[in-house]
Amino acid sequence: MYRYNETDQRLVEERVRQFADQMQRFLAGQLAEDEFRPLRLQNGLYIQRHAPMLRVAIPYGTLSARQLRKLAGIARLYDRGYGHFTTRSNIQFNWVRLEEVPAILAELATVQMHAIQTSGNCIRNITTDQFAGVAADELLDPRPYCEIVRQWSTLAPEFLFLPRKFKIAIAGGAEDRAATRFHDIGAQARLDEAGNVGFAIHVGGGLGRTPMVGQLLKPFLPRAELINYFEAILRVYNRHGRRDNKYKARIKILVKDLGLEAFAREVEQEWAWSRGGPNTLDETTFARMEAFFQPPALPEDDPQAPAYLEPLATHTPFARWVARNVAPHRRAAYGIVSIALKQPGVPPGDATAEQMELVADLAERYSGGEIRVSHEQNLVLPQVARRDLFALWDALRTRGLATPTIGLLGDVVCCPGGDFCSLANARSIPVAAAIQQRFEDLDYQFDLGPLELNMSGCVNACGHHHIGHIGILGVDKNNQEWYQLTLGGREGNGAALGRVIGPAFAAEQVPEVIAQLLEVYVAQRQPEEIFIDTVERIGHGPFKARVYGAGDRP
Amino acid sequence: MNAPAQPIAAPSAQHLIRPGPPARCTPDPWIWQLDPAAPLPPDAARQPLVLPLAHWLALSPTRRSPCWGVWLGPVDDPEVLLPDLPTLPLVGVHFPVFTDGRGYTTARLLRGRCCYRGELRAFGDVLRDQVYFLARCGFDALSLRPDQSPEAALQALGDYSWEPLKGLAHAG
Ligand code: HEM
Ligand code: SF4
Numbered sequence: 001m002y003r004y005n006e007t008d009q010r011l012v013e014e015r016v017r018q019f020a021d022q023m024q025r026f027l028a029g030q031l032a033e034d035e036f037r038p039l040r041l042q043n044g045l046y047i048q049r050h051a052p053m054l055r056v057a058i059p060y061g062t063l064s065a066r067q068l069r070k071l072a073g074i075a076r077l078y079d080r081g082y083g084h085f086t087t088r089s090n091i092q093f094n095w096v097r098l099e100e101v102p103a104i105l106a107e108l109a110t111v112q113m114h115a116i117q118t119s120g121n122c123i124r125n126i127t128t129d130q131f132a133g134v135a136a137d138e139l140l141d142p143r144p145y146c147e148i149v150r151q152w153s154t155l156a157p158e159f160l161f162l163p164r165k166f167k168i169a170i171a172g173g174a175e176d177r178a179a180t181r182f183h184d185i186g187a188q189a190r191l192d193e194a195g196n197v198g199f200a201i202h203v204g205g206g207l208g209r210t211p212m213v214g215q216l217l218k219p220f221l222p223r224a225e226l227i228n229y230f231e232a233i234l235r236v237y238n239r240h241g242r243r244d245n246k247y248k249a250r251i252k253i254l255v256k257d258l259g260l261e262a263f264a265r266e267v268e269q270e271w272a273w274s275r276g277g278p279n280t281l282d283e284t285t286f287a288r289m290e291a292f293f294q295p296p297a298l299p300e301d302d303p304q305a306p307a308y309l310e311p312l313a314t315h316t317p318f319a320r321w322v323a324r325n326v327a328p329h330r331r332a333a334y335g336i337v338s339i340a341l342k343q344p345g346v347p348p349g350d351a352t353a354e355q356m357e358l359v360a361d362l363a364e365r366y367s368g369g370e371i372r373v374s375h376e377q378n379l380v381l382p383q384v385a386r387r388d389l390f391a392l393w394d395a396l397r398t399r400g401l402a403t404p405t406i407g408l409l410g411d412v413v414c415c416p417g418g419d420f421c422s423l424a425n426a427r428s429i430p431v432a433a434a435i436q437q438r439f440e441d442l443d444y445q446f447d448l449g450p451l452e453l454n455m456s457g458c459v460n461a462c463g464h465h466h467i468g469h470i471g472i473l474g475v476d477k478n479n480q481e482w483y484q485l486t487l488g489g490r491e492g493n494g495a496a497l498g499r500v501i502g503p504a505f506a507a508e509q510v511p512e513v514i515a516q517l518l519e520v521y522v523a524q525r526q527p528e529e530i531f532i533d534t535v536e537r538i539g540h541g542p543f544k545a546r547v548y549g550a551g552d553r554p
Numbered sequence: 555m556n557a558p559a560q561p562i563a564a565p566s567a568q569h570l571i572r573p574g575p576p577a578r579c580t581p582d583p584w585i586w587q588l589d590p591a592a593p594l595p596p597d598a599a600r601q602p603l604v605l606p607l608a609h610w611l612a613l614s615p616t617r618r619s620p621c622w623g624v625w626l627g628p629v630d631d632p633e634v635l636l637p638d639l640p641t642l643p644l645v646g647v648h649f650p651v652f653t654d655g656r657g658y659t660t661a662r663l664l665r666g667r668c669c670y671r672g673e674l675r676a677f678g679d680v681l682r683d684q685v686y687f688l689a690r691c692g693f694d695a696l697s698l699r700p701d702q703s704p705e706a707a708l709q710a711l712g713d714y715s716w717e718p719l720k721g722l723a724h725a726g
Contacts, residue, residue, distance in 0.1 A: 010715060018713045022683060031683075038653055039683055121653070155714070157687035158662050161655025238659045273667050 001064055001370060002147045002292045004112045011154070012109045015116055019043050020102035027099065042122060042160065044090075044115030045101055053420070054093045054101060055118040056108060060128040060146040060170075061089035061373040065360040068371055070111040072356035078104050083356070085341060085349040087413060087464055088167070089127050089373040090118055094420050116154060121162045121249075123153035123234070127169045129177040130374035131336055133293055134382045136328040139189045140197060142172035144289035145226065148281065152227050159234050163241035164249035166234070167206070170199070179375060181205045181214040181495040182467060184251045185233060190220055198222045203233060203263070204255035207461035211497050212252045215260050217267065223286070225271075227279045232270035236263070296368040298383060301333035305387035318393050320442065321404035326389065333386055337367070339379040339396060340403040340411060344436040347429045348414040349377030355399050366392050375464075376413055378406065408445045409453055409518075410436055413464055417457030417474060418481070424457035426474025426481035431455060431507055438511035448518060451531045454489070467491045469532040470517060471498045472510065483510050487517070487543060488535050501540060502548050516546045562588045562648060565677040565697030571704050573689040573696070577711050579704040582697065584623065584644065586677075604646055607634070625677070628656040632664050639670045647693070649678035658691045665692035682707040686714060 004012075022039050025031040031039075040046075044055040056071070063071075071091055075083045078100055079093040086092055096104060108114055117124055126146045133141040149168060153159070159166070171178040172189040180186025180202060187199040198220045205214025221229050237251045240258075255263045311318045326335040339359060341349050351359075363371045363381055366388045372380035384392055396402040405411045412435060415421065417428030432455055439445060454468030458475075465471030471486035482504035489498030505513055518531075520543050525534045535543070567582040583602055587594075590608040595601060599619040610624045611634065623644030626632060635642065645664060647657040657676060664670040676688050677697035685696055685707050698707055 014714045035652070035681060035683070121655075155687070157690040158658045159655070160687055161653050161658070235659055235662075238655055243654060243656075 001062055002059075002143075002289075008151075009109075009112065012112070012114045012116070015043075015114060015155075016102060016105045016109050019105060023098070023102055038120055038161070041120035042117055043101075043105065044118035045098075046119060047422075051095045052098050052101070054096045054104060054115060055086070056091050056093070056113060056115045057118045057125045058089050058091060058113075058373050059150050060126050060132070060143055061130055061375075062143065063371040063373065064111075065364045065369040065371065067111045067113055068356050068360040068363070070107065070113070072353040072360070074104055074107060075356065076353040082350050082352045084347065084416060085351060085373050085377050085379070087349075087375050087377060087415075087462065088125060089130075089375055090125055091373070092416075094416065119165070120160075121164050121166075122160050123156060123162075123166045123168065126150050126153070127167070127178055127183075127375060129171050129173055130338075130372045130378075130380045131177060131327060131382070132172055132372075133295065134329050134334075134336055135173055135175075135177075136330045137175055138173045138330070139191065140172045141290070141293055142170045142178075142189060143293045144286060145172075145187070145199075145223070146170050147289055147292065148226065148285065149230065152230070152279075159238060162234070162238055163243045164246065164251075166237070166251065168230070176492045176495075179464075179467065179491045179495075182207055182211075182464075182491065183214065185230060186214050187221075187226075192220055196222060199226065201229070204252040204260075206250055206252050207464055207466050208250070209247060209459040209461070210250070210252065211461065211466040212256070213495050213497060214252075215255065217260070217264055224281045225275060226281060228274040228277060229267075229271055231274060231279065232267050235270050236266045240266070296383065298331060298334060298385075301385050301387065303332040303386055305333075305385075308386040308389055311390040315390075317402075317404070318390060320446065321393055321402055322389060323446075324404045324406045324408060325402075326384075329383060331383075334383050335386055335389060337381040337384050337389070337392065338374065338406045339381065339401050340406055341378050341401075342403050342405060342411050342436070343400045344403075344410070344440055345433050346400075347416070347419075348412050348432055351379070352399075355401060358395070358399050358401070362392060362395055376406075376411060378411070404442065405445060407450045407452070409439050409448055409451045410445055411452070412436060413452070413454040413468065415456050415462035417455075417463075421457060421462075423460060424474060425459075425476035426457050426483065426507075428455045428457040428463060428472075428474055431472065431474075431483065431510055434507070434511050435514060438515065448521070449530050452489075452491075453514075464491075465489070466497045467495070468498060469535065470514065475504055477504065481507055483507060485510075485513060485517075485547075487540055488532070490532055499540065501544050513547055517543050520546045562650070562678070564588055565675075566700040569698040569700055569702065569704055571685070571696050571698065571707050571711075572694060573685070573711050577708050579708065586625070586646075604644060610638075623673070623675075625675075626660060628654050628660075630660070632660050632668060636668055639664070639668055639672070642670070642672050644673040644675060645670060646675040646677055649676060649680055652679040652681050652684055654679075658687070661688070661691040661693055682710045685710050686712075 026036040046053040079095045084092045128142045167183045168185045169178040169180045169183040170187045171180050182205045186202040190200050201218040202214030203217040241254045242248045325338045366384045367381035412432045414432040418424035452469045454465045455472040456463035456465040465473045467489040473484045475482045484504040485501050486498030490496045564586040570582040586604045590606040604623040607630045625646030675695040676693045
C-alpha cells in the first residue's frame with residue numbers, strides 16, 4: 001500500500017486546520033452559506049435530509065486494517081454505529097453533526113485519510129479495479145498510476161472550480177472491472193507492439209441524467225505523458241465546458257457539442273505545449289511508486305490443501321460461497337475473497353462498526369492486512385490462502401458477512417435514496433430489500449447465474465441503474481413514488497446503457513415484474529447463456545410482452 | 555451555477571494584497587476602466603489605466619500607451635495578447651464569481667505558455683479562502699472583494715506549506 005510521506009501528511013493536517021477555521025467562521029456567521037457550500041463540499045460534507053452527511057475518500061478503494069478500524073471507530077463515536085460504502089469506493093456517514101466534522105477529519109488524518117475532493121466541482125477520488133495487483137487476468141497493476149494521479153489531482157490549484165465534478169478511473173486488466181467507460185476520463189492499460197506501457201483513454205462517459213458511454217480519445221498514450229495529457233483534457237474542459245446550466249456542465253456534453261474529433265484536436269493542441277515538459281513522468285517515479293505496491297511475499301502453498309478441498313466437497317454453503325465470492329488470484333494457492341455487504345434486509349453497502357472491525361481482524365489474520373472496496377459496494381480481501389478459506393468463511397458468518405451472492409441477483413447495487421437523500425424522487429432501500437426477500441432462495445439465484453441489478457432513487461444515478469442488466473430508477477409522478485425499469489445495461493468491455501422497458505410501476509409491483517423478466521430469461525436462455533446475453537440476443541420484445549401484455553408490444 | 559451577470563465593480567484600492575515574498579497589503583495605483591465602450595479620459599496616455607481587452611484590441615498599437623494594462627474576462631483568450639505581453643506592465647483577470655474557475659487556467663496560460671512576467675492581478679469575487687490557490691496559479695496581486703479582510707487573506711496565503719504545482723516533485 002502507499003504510505004504517506006511528510007508532504008502528504010502535512011497536507012492533510014493543514015487541510016484539517018483550514019477547514020476547522022472555515023467551519024468556525026461559518027458557525028459564527030462570518031462566512032455566508034453560499035461561500036461555505038463549495039468549501040464544505042470539497043471536504044465531503046453534504047447537508048442532507050436528516051443530518052449532514054460526510055463522504056470520506058478511499059483512494060482507489062484500498063484500505064489498511066488500521067484504517068478500517070478507524071472508520072469503525074468513527075461510525076461508533078460520531079455516527080449511529082455504521083457506514084455506507086458507495087459505488088465510487090468511498091464511505092459515507094449519514095448521521096454526523098456539523099460541529100464535529102473537523103474532529104472527524106482530524107481523526108482520519110491520523111491514519112492517512114481525508115475527505116478532500118469527495119464532492120464539489122473538482123477532480124474526485126480516483127477509482128480502479130478492486131482486484132488490482134492480484135487479478136489473474138491483469139496486464140499491469142494500476143495502483144501506482146492511481147497514486148500518481150491522486151497526488152497530481154489533490155488540490156490541483158487550476159482545477160478546483162471546474163464547471164462540474166470530474167471522475168477518473170484507471171484499470172489495469174484485460175477485463176474492465178472499473179467501469180472506465182462511465183467516467184469523465186477512463187484509462188485502460190495497454191502495451192504497444194514494443195511492449196511499452198501506456199493507456200487507452202476514453203473521455204466523456206458518465207451516468208447521471210444524461211448517461212453516455214465514454215468515447216475513445218486516444219488508443220495509446222505512453223505512460224510518461226499521463227499527467228500532461230490529463231492536464232490538457234482538464235484545461236480544455238475548464239475553459240470551454242458550459243457553466244450556464246449545471247445539467248449541461250459535465251465534460252460529456254462538451255465532447256458531444258464539439259464532436260469527438262474537434263474535442264480531440266483541442267486536446268492535442270493543448271498537449272503539444274506540455275508534452276515532454278516538467279510534469280512528464282520518468283522511470284524513477286514509476287519505480288518508486290511501484291515499490292509501494294509490491295505483492296507481499298506469499299509463501300508457497302498447496303492449492304489442493306485438504307483444509308480447503310474437504311469442506312469444499314462436503315459443505316454446500318461453503319462451496320457456494322467459494323463459487324461466487326472467491327475469484328482466481330494470480331497464485332493458484334490463493335484466492336481473492338469478496339465479502340458481500342448485501343445481507344437481505346440491510347441497505348446495500350452498509351456495514352456496522354462491528355462488521356468493519358471483524359473484517360479488519362480477518363484481513364490481518366488472512367490477507368496481509370489489506371482490504372479493498374468495490375464499486376459494487378462490497379469489500380474484498382485480496383490474498384487469502386485457499387487452506388484458510390473455510391476458517392475465514394466461518395468467521396464471516398458470525399456477523400452476517402458470508403452472503404454467497406457476488407454477481408448474482410442478491411448483489412443489488414443501490415443508492416441511499418429517499419430514506420436519506422434530499423434529492424431523491426423515491427425510496428430505494430425498501431425496494432431493494434423487497435427484491436432480495438422475494439428472491440432469497442439461493443438455489444434459484446444460483447440457477448439464474450450472473451445478473452446485475454442496480455437501483456437509483458433519482459436521475460442522478462448514484463446507484464448506476466443504467467449499467468445494471470436490470471436497472472430500477474425511482475421517479476416522481478404526482479408526488480407518488482414510481483419505479484421505471486431499464487433492461488440491457490452492461491459495464492466492462494461490452495459497455496452499454498440500459499433502455500427503459502415501458503411505463504413505471506408502483507413499489508409493490510416491482511418484485512413481481514422482475515420475476516416476470518426472469519421467467520422470460522429462464523424460458524429462452526440457451527445453455528450457459530447469462531441473463532444479459534439473452535437480452536442482447538432476443539431483444540426487449542419478449543420481456544416487454546411478458547410484463548405489459550401483448551397489447552403494449554412496440 | 556454561476557450568478558447572473560452583474561455590473562463589474564472596480565477593485566477597491568485598499569484591498570490589494572501581494573503574496574510576495576514578502577506578502578503584504580499595498581494601495582492600488584491603477585485606474586480601472588470597466589466599460590469597453592467608455593471613452594478614454596483626458597491625458598490618458600500618462601495615466602495608469604487598465605483597459606478591458608475589447609477596448610485594447612480596438613486601438614491600433616500606435617495609440618496604446620506603455621503605461622496601460624489590460625484586463626480579461628473569463629471567456630477571453632489570453633493568447634490574443636501574445637504580441638503585447640513582453641511590454642505590458644499589468645494583466646488583470648476578472649472573477650465574476652469565485653466558483654468560476656476559468657481565471658485559474660487563464661493565469662497558468664499567461665505565466666506558462668505565454669511567458670508573461672508583468673503583474674498578474676485577480677479581481678472581482680476574490681475571497682480569502684481561494685487566495686492560496688490563486689497565488690499558486692501565478693497571480694502575484696489579488697484585489698480582494700471589499701468585504702474581505704486583507705489581514706485575514708494575507709494569513710490564508712499560509713494555509714498550506716507545500717507547493718501543489720510541484721505536487722509530483724516528491725514523486726519524481
Ligand atoms: C445521499 C447523498 C448523495 C447526494 C446528495 C448525491 C448527489 C449526487 C448528484 C447530484 C449526482 C449527479 C451529478 C451529475 O451528474 O453531475 C450524483 C452522481 C453520482 N453519485 Fe451521488 N449522491 C449521494 C450519495 C451517493 C451514494 C451513496 C453513492 C454510492 C452509492 C453515490 C454515487 C454516485 C455516483 C457513482 C454518481 C455518478 C453518476 C455519473 O457517473 O455521472 N452518490 N450524486
Ligand atoms: S441517485 Fe438520487 S436519490 Fe440516490 S443518492 Fe443519488 S441523488 Fe440521492
